[in-house]
Amino acid sequence: MQAFPITINIYAESEQEAEAARHALGGFVDTLGKQGIPVTGEKIAEGIARWDKNPFVKSQIIKHFKK
Secondary structure, eight states, X not given: OOOOOOOOOOOOSSHHHHHHHHHHXXXXXXXXXXXXXXXXXXXXXXXXXXXXXXXXXXXXXHHHHHO
């Protein structure tokens, strides 16, 4: 398995805000990786595709992004 860069657009008020999001996502991937839990493309694709299948998870994610 090898690492591949990905590029996505994100809504932000400034480049600094977008950079903070980039840094947070990178930190998330690195932290799990150091714990022996690789954040793979397959796992991200599966997780994003089914985030709304669990009512509790869905409500918490919506609540977080509505802030």
